[in-house]
Amino acid sequence: ARRSDGSGVVVIGLGRFGCHLAGSLTRMDREVLAVDRDPEQVQRFSTQLDRVVQADATEEGALRQLGVASFERAVVAIGASVEASVLTVLALTELGLPQIWARATSQKHAKILSSVGAHHVIFPEAETGDRVAHLIVSRLLDFI
Ligand code: ATP
DSSP states (O other): OOOOOOOOEEEOSSSOOOOOHHHHHHHHHOEEEEEOHHHHHHHTTTTSSSEEEEEETTTTHHHHHHHHGGGGGEEEOOOHHHHHHHHHHHHHHHHHEEEEEESSSHHHHHHHHTTTTSSSSOOHHHHHHHHHHHHHHHHHTOOO
């Protein structure tokens, strides 16, 4: 059984980023509630994750029904649709989640996410690009 001590995480959007996040957290023994509006994605991850539910996360009422309000943390991993990501952060803010993480695809997107209540904004592609650049340069230095 996973911990249910308030360290659980709601992961919204099971695209490439969200599914890896949810899988890693599960392997780290965290309680994960995964949400995606696409029934095919839900089906696909239902054997790998403990709780995967189909819902439109922009609907505050749907999130409330799933018990999202009792979690301390949520990560909005939706990337392509700025509207869906912003409305989902807004719904989580309305539910009063203490720690909302959200993925941004641009600086403007990030600004909006912060202004509707995201506590942490992440840029997975930019951050990975930076990290790989540093790795490559540090390995190059090893050979000088
Ligand atoms: P990645 O790069 O991580 O693959 P992406 O940007 O290509 O992501 P998105 O279109 O952002 O993909 O979608 C990521 C996931 O979020 C999809 O599985 C999609 O079904 C889900 N999603 C999109 N909108 C909502 C929503 N309103 N409620 C719940 N899930 C959603």
